[in-house]
Amino acid sequence: MVEGLRLMAVHAHPDDESSKGAATTAKYVAAGASVMVVSCTGGERGDILNEKLKNDPHILRDIAQVRRDEMEAARAVLGCEHTWLGFVDSGLPEGDPLPPLPEGCFALEDLDVTTEALVRVIRSYRPHVMTTYDEKGGYPHPDHIMCHTVAMSAFEAAGDPERYPHAGEPWQPLKIYYNGGWSKDRLTAIHDAMLEGGLDSPYAEWLANWRPRRHGRVTTRIACSDYFETRDRALMAHATQVDPDGFWFQVPLAIQQRVWGVEEFEAAVSYVPIPEEEDDLFAGLGTLAEADALATTRGLEIAYDGRISPDAEPEQEEDGGDSSETHVEAHTVEAHTVEAHTGEAGDTVVSDSDDITSDDITSDETNGEH
Numbered sequence: 001m002v003e004g005l006r007l008m009a010v011h012a013h014p015d016d017e018s019s020k021g022a023a024t025t026a027k028y029v030a031a032g033a034s035v036m037v038v039s040c041t042g043g044e045r046g047d048i049l050n051e052k053l054k055n056d057p058h059i060l061r062d063i064a065q066v067r068r069d070e071m072e073a074a075r076a077v078l079g080c081e082h083t084w085l086g087f088v089d090s091g092l093p094e095g096d097p098l099p100p101l102p103e104g105c106f107a108l109e110d111l112d113v114t115t116e117a118l119v120r121v122i123r124s125y126r127p128h129v130m131t132t133y134d135e136k137g138g139y140p141h142p143d144h145i146m147c148h149t150v151a152m153s154a155f156e157a158a159g160d161p162e163r164y165p166h167a168g169e170p171w172q173p174l175k176i177y178y179n180g181g182w183s184k185d186r187l188t189a190i191h192d193a194m195l196e197g198g199l200d201s202p203y204a205e206w207l208a209n210w211r212p213r214r215h216g217r218v219t220t221r222i223a224c225s226d227y228f229e230t231r232d233r234a235l236m237a238h239a240t241q242v243d244p245d246g247f248w249f250q251v252p253l254a255i256q257q258r259v260w261g262v263e264e265f266e267a268a269v270s271y272v273p274i275p276e277e278e279d280d281l282f283a284g285l286g287t288l289a290e291a292d293a294l295a296t297t298r299g300l301e302i303a304y305d306g307r308i309s310p311d312a313e314p315e316q317e318e319d320g321g322d323s324s325e326t327h328v329e330a331h332t333v334e335a336h337t338v339e340a341h342t343g344e345a346g347d348t349v350v351s352d353s354d355d356i357t358s359d360d361i362t363s364d365e366t367n368g369e370h
Contacts, residue, residue: 003032004288007281008127008173009080010118010151012106012143013043013089014071015238017078020138020179021131022231023224024263024281025078030227033282035080036125038118040147041106042084043067045091048240059240066240073237077230081125085117090142107142111153114146116164118154123168128291129281130155134178134217134266135307151176155269159300172295174271174285180218180264184210190251193259202250217266217306220278225261228253270304 007028011017017025017037025035044064048054059066068084075082090105101107106114122130132151137144157163159172187203187210194201232249235242242248265281267274271294272284285291294300 001032001287002028002280002282004034005129005282005285005291006034006036006125006127008036008038008122008125008130010038010040010130010132010147012040012133012137012141012147013046014039014067014074015043015046015235015241016144017080017082018074018231018234018238020133021263021265022078022234023227024222024265025080026227026230026234027222027224028281029079035078036121036127037075037078037080037082038085038121039071039082040085040114040150041087041089041143043089043241045089045102045105046241049246050240050243053240063240067238070238070240074234077234077237083121085114085121087114087117090146092141101142105142107146109146111149114150115153115157116167118150119158119164120167122154122158122173123171126171126292126295127173128175128285128295130173130176131179131265131281132176134268138179138181148178152268159295161298170296172271172297172300174291174295175281176268176270177220177265177281178217178268180266183218183264186260189259190255193255194251197252197255199252200250202247218264219267219274219306220265220281221262222265222281223262223279225257228256228261267304267306269302269307271300272303274304274306 007025009017009021009025011020017039025037029035042064044067046063046067048059048063053059071082087106087109088102088104090101090107093099093101130151133144133148135145135148137146137148155173155176159170161170184207187207191201191203191207194203232253235248236244267278270284275283282291285294
């Protein structure tokens with residue numbers, strides 16, 4: 001039972017909450033859990049990806065308010081709570097060489113300042129579980145990478161009474177997960193189903209140009225196909241950020257539900273054991289009273305640590321060359337103090353899937369994440 005348990009999803013921009021884990025959010029809300037979405041930035045520097053809206057004078061004049069309105073519409077669809085962390089979108093730098101990031105943007109903010117801001121929200125909302133992006137941000141947008149860094153830092157600090165003592169009473173979230181991305185297995189399954197149904201697959205070119213990257217690290221799969229329609233409505237609420245006739249809406253909902261009816265997550269840190277083939281982000285937490293008691297217990301010991309090891313050996317690519325990435329087995333640990341490991345290169349093997357990274361995705365395929 002998840003009645004009353006609390007989940008916090010930390011995202012970089014408005015619309016990210018609808019393209020990553022949205023069906024899981026809707027499922028937990030329907031089951032009686034509370035879900036809080038935290039948007040680190042306002043998405044002020046995001047491109048307008050809907051061709052029909054690119055010349056709209058209201059949008060061009062006040063994109064910041066438009067994106068706030070879109071976020072509220074998406075929140076209403078998902079049924080979750082929402083708050084703004086209050087930082088400014090960094091934009092996605094383009095060019096060779098890349099231009100410097102704009103002064104005052106989220107990615108350049110002092111980590112102590114951003115961590116304290118999120119710790120305040122954590123201690124106020126008191127989530128039992130958090131989700132965010134992996135150490136590469138899911139894809140290398142500077143705000144996504146910063147979002148990971150801040151979320152992991154705040155997860156560590158929120159339960160420490162000596163950290164930010166004026167930011168509220170200590171509260172230790174018991175688990176933090178990374179949102180899963182597109183894997184080769186998922187892409188292939190949907191592609192094949194489209195062809196078998198006599199339909200053109202929007203993933204043909206993507207698969208043809210696919211290059212092996214890192215092994216997937218999926219630990220948790222949430223069956224949520226009944227909420228895919230809700231997910232899509234939430235994403236469509238971000239009208240400036242999606243093309244309703246575009247890439248992401250070419251696969252019939254029935255095929256998605258039949259072929260890949262789950263959303264995937266990667267356990268990063270947990271104070272309770274992570275079971276094999278986990279199917280619930282709240283697994284192992286017990287009742288609401290038990291989870292509350294555990295989150296306020298001092299001196300908790302980590303039961304599972306799936307973060308990147310800085311000492312991991314480089315992974316061998318298929319051609320035998322050394323990869324710049326590394327991997328280690330995710331492991332259960334007997335006890336050690338919490339340390340933030342953010343932005344380190346490497347990978348943890350849990351499943352056989354290969355994640356598809358931003359190098360395999362064009363700018364039109366990122367659901368407005370820039």
